[in-house]
Amino acid sequence: MIIDKLYNEAVKFGPVCLGLDTSLDYLPGCIKGKNLSNGEKIFKFNKEIIDHTKDLVSCYKVQIAYYEALGLDGMTAYANTMDYLRKVGKISIGDIKRGDIAATGEMYARGHFEGDFQADIITVNGYMGEDAISPFYKYIKENEKGLFVLLHTSNKSAVDLQDLKAEGKEVYLHMADLIAKWGKEFKGECGFSSIGAVAGLTYPEEFEVLRDIYPDMFFLVPGYGAQGGTGKDLSRVLKKSRCAVVNSSRGLITAHKNKREDEGYVEEIRKATSQMKEDIVKWL
């Protein structure tokens, strides 16, 4: 089960998930100036970051939107990044938030658990219910793959739908019940399921509540730094169980901006990653 691998990596290297949401704007001058396509530049940047942070993080989350924005050249950079993560033996999370049913869902499974865009784990959207999740079951069982389903997001307008009260509790808690139900079949030796949940860190108390209601659920937590959560907030949950990896993207991969535009940029990114790790593990 992929969740055992992720859990062990998080125990060994710490819970930081480094987000490669790589915009062209983030590239340092020494890469910007090279005679390469935009996608090649982005891959070069990602590769350097991976090489210099892989002992500090449990996994990498690659936000596919940034690559789709650059068309085929960008998708090549996405494929190269996933391939490189496989080569260095680090866990990749394809942040693709796909969700579609039946034959279409199977095509997404094939696209992101096989071939050029292959990830270890992908994020998915459960608005269409189990039909958008079940096409992935086979891969979870047979190919050591995993899912993080959107549960409660940390953006302002999450309230539009997720916070509606439905039959006694918020819609997102119904989603959590569904995720727990879908994940039952896929529990690893670590006690968590290979179907986990994305839960934002805007309201840290809420994360504690989720942890208590769903003790078998593993979480991908965005929202560290940029979106307001702190290491201390997280530690309250992680002290009870190592049930989450915590993502930061811009906060880490732009750490060099306005400081280093030469090859030394990657040391700034490493420093920021190390600081984030320290900020969380010091409370544990």
Place this chain on the structure above:
Amino acid sequence: MIIDKLYNEAVKFGPVCLGLDTSLDYLPGCIKGKNLSNGEKIFKFNKEIIDHTKDLVSCYKVQIAYYEALGLDGMTAYANTMDYLRKVGKISIGDIKRGDIAATGEMYARGHFEGDFQADIITVNGYMGEDAISPFYKYIKENEKGLFVLLHTSNKSAVDLQDLKAEGKEVYLHMADLIAKWGKEFKGECGFSSIGAVAGLTYPEEFEVLRDIYPDMFFLVPGYGAQGGTGKDLSRVLKKSRCAVVNSSRGLITAHKNKREDEGYVEEIRKATSQMKEDIVKWL
């Protein structure tokens, strides 16, 4: 406004939206045997279908999952298909069901309203609320683009979340309220908004109800044929207003299977498309 163009095309050519959910399994022998990559074969098939149906349909919906399944080669076929639709002047709907917030949402907008993967309209998922929709507003206003937001889908497990009762009505009706609110700013001369909704045809009565509550909403209706809806079901709504395009994918693009494996295959697809059009327009 793109919605005016779509509305006019639907009046002129009829409400059929042909779905290019093109699987390798669907290719006729005469294309399968060619010395081309899988993506090239799929594009060749799509191009032939477009050439032979463009006087029978209002638009084409291209389900990106089928292309992602083939990796970079598939994404090239997707890009070529979108490009060809632009060249022949037919409206393209990128069925991508993306949904993400802020900077990430902007990247999806850039990826699918500009560059290689450019569509006229895309499908989106509103689980994260308006933050996942607003990144597209600029393109709707300035670049003649449009959205179809998932409202109520026609799969069995739609009930998991969409049919929960929340504060007096089903979650999907809350989603419909949101779509109506988001779309207010983007009304075209035809009276409909460039932010429309995806509503399945499993329960035709429900479609009538939606039409009555949201008279300004334009619908993309999957579910003709394969998922149970008929032309007569549709006509009850379309007689009141031409508020929808109706998609069929497999029902049309596999019409040649077990009949023609030679160049004549495309005539079978044309015939099926013509029959579908007739089945709807004869009631109007």
